[in-house]
Amino acid sequence: MDDVQGIVVENSRVVTGYYLITIRLVKSFGKVLPGQFVMLRIPRNTVFLRRPFSIYNYKTRLLSIMYKVVGIGTEALSTLHRDEKVYVLGPLGRGFKKSARRKAILIAGGIGIAGLHLLAKELRQRAVIYFGCESKKEVALLYDLREEMNIYVSTMDGTYGYKGTVVDLLKNRLETIPYNKMEIYACGPEPMLKALKNIIGDIRISCQILVEERMACGLGLCFGCVKKTMDEKEPYKRLCTEGPVFDIWEISL
Amino acid sequence: MYRRTGFRHMGNLSIKLLGKDIKNPVMNASGTLGYGKEITRLWNIETLGVYVTKGLSIKPHHGNPPPRVWEEKQGMINSIGLQNVGIECFFSEYFPFFKKKKTPVIVNFFGFTEEEYVACARMIEPHPLIIALEMNLSCPNIKKGGISFGKEAGGVYDIVRKVKAVTEIPVIAKLTPEVKDIVEIARAAYEGGADGFTLINTMPVLALDREKRLPVFRGGFSGPALKPIALKAVYSVYKEVPVPIIGAGGIIDYKDAIDFFTAGATAIQVGTATFIDPYSIPKIIQGIKDHMKEYRISTIEDITGCAHE
Ligand SMILES: Cc1cc2nc3c(=O)[nH]c(=O)nc-3n(C[C@H](O)[C@H](O)[C@H](O)COP(=O)(O)OP(=O)(O)OC[C@H]3O[C@@H](n4cnc5c(N)ncnc54)[C@H](O)[C@@H]3O)c2cc1C
Ligand SMILES: Cc1cc2nc3c(=O)[nH]c(=O)nc-3n(C[C@H](O)[C@H](O)[C@H](O)COP(=O)(O)O)c2cc1C
Ligand code: FES
Numbered sequence: 237m238d239d240v241q242g243i244v245v246e247n248s249r250v251v252t253g254y255y256l257i258t259i260r261l262v263k264s265f266g267k268v269l270p271g272q273f274v275m276l277r278i279p280r281n282t283v284f285l286r287r288p289f290s291i292y293n294y295k296t297r298l299l300s301i302m303y304k305v306v307g308i309g310t311e312a313l314s315t316l317h318r319d320e321k322v323y324v325l326g327p328l329g330r331g332f333k334k335s336a337r338r339k340a341i342l343i344a345g346g347i348g349i350a351g352l353h354l355l356a357k358e359l360r361q362r363a364v365i366y367f368g369c370e371s372k373k374e375v376a377l378l379y380d381l382r383e384e385m386n387i388y389v390s391t392m393d394g395t396y397g398y399k400g401t402v403v404d405l406l407k408n409r410l411e412t413i414p415y416n417k418m419e420i421y422a423c424g425p426e427p428m429l430k431a432l433k434n435i436i437g438d439i440r441i442s443c444q445i446l447v448e449e450r451m452a453c454g455l456g457l458c459f460g461c462v463k464k465t466m467d468e469k470e471p472y473k474r475l476c477t478e479g480p481v482f483d484i485w486e487i488s489l
Numbered sequence: 490m491y492r493r494t495g496f497r498h499m500g501n502l503s504i505k506l507l508g509k510d511i512k513n514p515v516m517n518a519s520g521t522l523g524y525g526k527e528i529t530r531l532w533n534i535e536t537l538g539v540y541v542t543k544g545l546s547i548k549p550h551h552g553n554p555p556p557r558v559w560e561e562k563q564g565m566i567n568s569i570g571l572q573n574v575g576i577e578c579f580f581s582e583y584f585p586f587f588k589k590k591k592t593p594v595i596v597n598f599f600g601f602t603e604e605e606y607v608a609c610a611r612m613i614e615p616h617p618l619i620i621a622l623e624m625n626l627s628c629p630n631i632k633k634g635g636i637s638f639g640k641e642a643g644g645v646y647d648i649v650r651k652v653k654a655v656t657e658i659p660v661i662a663k664l665t666p667e668v669k670d671i672v673e674i675a676r677a678a679y680e681g682g683a684d685g686f687t688l689i690n691t692m693p694v695l696a697l698d699r700e701k702r703l704p705v706f707r708g709g710f711s712g713p714a715l716k717p718i719a720l721k722a723v724y725s726v727y728k729e730v731p732v733p734i735i736g737a738g739g740i741i742d743y744k745d746a747i748d749f750f751t752a753g754a755t756a757i758q759v760g761t762a763t764f765i766d767p768y769s770i771p772k773i774i775q776g777i778k779d780h781m782k783e784y785r786i787s788t789i790e791d792i793t794g795c796a797h798e
Contacts, residue, residue, distance in 0.1 A: 238531065239766070282562070283560075284565060284765070285565060285765070286765065449556065450557070450558050450559070451558070453521075455527055455530070455767060457764070458521060458558065459520075459552065459572050462552070462555055471551050477527070
């Protein structure tokens, strides 16, 4: 783990509002675990703090991040061009814990797929993906996973796959799933995680979620990134050091 | 003008602070370097002149619900709400690490009543590595409707005097910039017995939601835009009280640090800069050293307050 300089190799649009940036690091990060993230310093003077992004892919000093433009920082990020220098602090946080045998269900809502991509690449045939998004255009976010994996898609407007939320899609199929031999990994907006928690309430299935919160340092220094937990003794835990992956029953959603 | 001395001893970073020899004048600002261990993934804790603890209280404190941080141009707003493990846990779980590393510590503390401040000071046993207690006087006083302790001279005098009465450890008063006249507050703290000052804490501010046209976030502002405010506080208080001042607020690089020394600071604290570049502290220490060599300055003391001549 270190703060490493990188050079932008490519920063291209996946579909309107979503980008994939690839950065060549001057020094290796060392081992990267699926679910870990980086704090990216965006070299624009409109952006003060670093921004957290999941590691979408990492191989021989080539780091990529898939991101959605939602505000000042991600907007500025989308203007970076080839050969620009950035600083990347990482890899940070605890990643997903993988069990050797069990099959996996990966549940992603929209850009949440970015947090699960590396895991999907590692699990491959051992995993199925449930992907939910607004409309057909976001299906492009599945990118290289489309050819490689078994994927169920839902869209809110019904323009692709099941019409409705991804959790409803999963709920309809839940009976067909042998959950004692399965585990769930999820990343997406909080309402999605909440709905997921509700439908798996009665069944004992292992479920890890990757959650988000605003951050300042990413290193456990500021206590700015806490999530509310179910533990009365420790009601706030730092997402950047104790997370960003948590057991779904650990967090108050 | 800088006082110039012989070439041989240039760039000696060590300072004397409250009777103790400290190897360099750079500390972290309270609440911006976790409990100390977190940063050691990047650099050694011994790098610091002094480690300043997160604000501690008599009992563990859970802090505010998220979101706790907000971005502004040239700085950030935080509303951590003083989450901490409490004094007892700090000394059993975290202090041994500083003992092992022989790193001096300033213990930042706060209370929500006068009695809590006094109780904190009582709880902390003297130790050769404890340089001082740093009283966070920006904390809201629940008995006085949430107005911070540090805003009124009479109250500051009282609380500092009461804390001084129960501890042998030197006491540093950390002041809020949200006052009419910081010199008056500093004088009151000095008369109450303060052995030094940290200037300044964050500035209370507000952010609005442009669409809803309503407040979205309130908290303390820190970062580069705070620097000129902090610098003026150090400059104004330096002439009025004969005790050391630690400068804090918006220090990003060694140049900012030099400004604070020349304004009258004996040492400085770096906070928000660490979030932008986690190597800020080691870089500032090296930068000060290089600057001293270049300008043939033998010790920090030689330039402390020289902007007043
Ligand atoms: C561990 C982690 C991994 C992440 N991975 C990715 C990723 O792979 N791809 C991606 O596109 N985004 C990811 N995010 C979210 C990303 O950090 C935010 O979208 C980004 O910081 C927004 O910055 P901005 O300046 O564009 O938005 P701002 O102008 O700061 O805010 C715009 C909106 O974004 C929300 N927001 C701001 N910061 C965050 C944050 N840290 N987390 C969640 N919402 C936020 C605000 O509430 C606001 O509604 C991740 C966040 C975390 C904590
Ligand atoms: C996240 C955060 C937490 C802080 N916590 C404390 C605290 O517990 N006690 C305190 O006296 N000051 C606290 N401060 C204030 C800093 O110590 C410092 O006075 C202020 O941030 C100005 O310095 P800077 O601009 O270098 O950050 C905190 C500041 C930040 C940004
Ligand atoms: S972002 Fe600072 S503690 Fe997590």
